[in-house]
Amino acid sequence: METRNYGRWSELPTDMLTSLLERLSVVDFQRSKLVCSNWYLCSKQTVRPKHGPPLLMLSLEEDGCVLYSPDEDRVYETTTNSDFLGYRFLASSGKWFLVGDSLSKLYIIDVFSEERIDLPPLESTEGGPFRLERKGAKEFNEESVIINGCNTCRIVDHEDLRGVLWVDDKNGDYVVVWQFGGSDEYLGFCKKGDDRYREIPTRIGVQGLDDMVLKGYNLYVLTSRHYIRHLDLSRQDGFKDVSENHMFPLRLPNVSWDEYARLRANKVISSNRCIAVTTSGEVLYVITIACETSMIFHVYKRDPKDLDPNTHDTRLVHVDSLGDEALFLDLGITVKVAADHTLGIEPNSIYFTRGDRIRRKKVTCLDLCVYNLATKTIINDYQNKTKTIKRFLGLCNLNVKDAQWFLPR
Known part of the structure; x- marks a missing residue:
């Protein structure tokens, strides 16, 4: 059988190149498109999920930036890091x-x-x-x-x-x-x-x-x-x-005594309110409360019974579950989690970094975490010292001044 020596990466057979691209991490896959025109064209034909694992863009105190993949616990240098200074x-x-x-x-x-x-x-x-x-x-x-x-x-x-x-x-x-x-x-x-x-x-x-x-x-x-x-x-x-014509002020449900006691027991550092839009176009109202030892999240949506345009306010009800969706507060959207849970996106969870995404505030609480709505606990937090919490170990030695979750496509 005749054999051929593929001395150049650009001349790899399509089936071999496709097999290689499918095995790359989301960061390396994106960078592979820059190798040559053949790799770029092959990447377009490679079937991959709409969203890869969520990544963190980290801005460091020394005015550099890196990408962090929690799924791999790996830090990637940006290809143009020197151009990102400042x-x-x-x-x-x-x-x-x-x-x-x-x-x-x-x-x-x-x-x-x-x-x-x-x-x-x-x-x-x-x-x-x-x-x-x-x-x-x-x-x-x-x-x-x-x-x-x-x-x-x-x-x-x-x-x-x-x-x-x-x-x-x-x-x-x-x-x-x-x-x-x-x-x-x-x-x-x-x-x-x-x-x-x-x-x-x-x-x-x-x-x-x-x-x-x-x-x-x-x-x-x-x-x-x-x-x-x-x-x-x-x-x-x-x-x-x-x-919509129904534009009256939002009215939150009454706080339960258990929740009131919980807030009294934790020293509140700051609180913030924001909105997010689901995949179906429904608007969520989210309150985040930063305490000394924890983060508290409350998610609300419009009461489906509140349809009368003559009412004097817009009643909200608690959202106890996001189902198979995950909420990224940095992006203000939810995404559906695919059946393949190896993608690294936790369903029914809130991905959070800070409370002043839009309005600058005196107190900025940088808290890189993923909050599970079902258990109401933080399941990923590299700053939290509790032994039962998985930490982002790859960030321990980095001096992070700002961060954002993002979803590369």
Whole structure:
């Protein structure tokens, strides 16, 4: 039989290359696409789950960043780590991250390659009463043209900048929404092809901002007055409020005496409220409470009986189980867990890193954990010293200043 010497990796037979790619970790699989055009084409034909195991993007105190795979307990250096120095990772969508550099410029980057999309400058925002003027590398002069008959002006810092991101890997479409954490008065957003940001005023209609979730062209906003707004950003002429008519303030169920006693027994450090959107499009209301020795999570949804538009509030009920879904609070979404549990995603669990994802707060509780709703316990937490808890051992020697869960596709 004639044999052939495959001296180049690019000349591997398709069946051999496919077998190799199927055995790679999610990080190595993404990087394999960069080897050559043959490997890239073969990777597109390799059948893999929609989502791989969840990863953590870790920002280190020495201004570097690494990827961590809890499933493998392995730290990966980013391929362009030197280019990430000084970057702040604001949000993610699959393998894409919204980042801000040391000069307060925004980009969308592929963390597995060197691909980068430059975004318009922040001061290009138009369409509303607010104007941003750059005052240096890290500060902006934020001026309102007119509010209640008078002008206002204040200085905002780039550390206050927050954002959300959505990228469609199939056609390259994307949406970016940002705001300054110290201001809940407007949002800036852009889509693929835009050369400037358009403004969404939040003093009118949206009524303040406590949290936001971007899912496709749909922006969900938790307002300061406890309303939930739904904005459609797909329109060519801006955005449209497509919220339900039933827009009364959310009303939580009464706290039980057992829960009250539990809170009294734990010294509360901070609390936060946020929203998330399920795979079916249902909005969840989540309260996180950071205590000295534990994290407490409460998940609510709209009471299905509360359908009368004439009622004076929106009643919420406890969500005791997410079923076969997992909630990633960093992303503001739930994902369905495949039948193959070797993927490393825990069903009926909450993946959490911090409580000020959108609004910057004085107390930032960085707590890398996965919370099981059924047992109401933290099942992964590298900082927790309890012996019964599995720790992320690969992080023990890292000086982590920030982290985000993400789901590479």
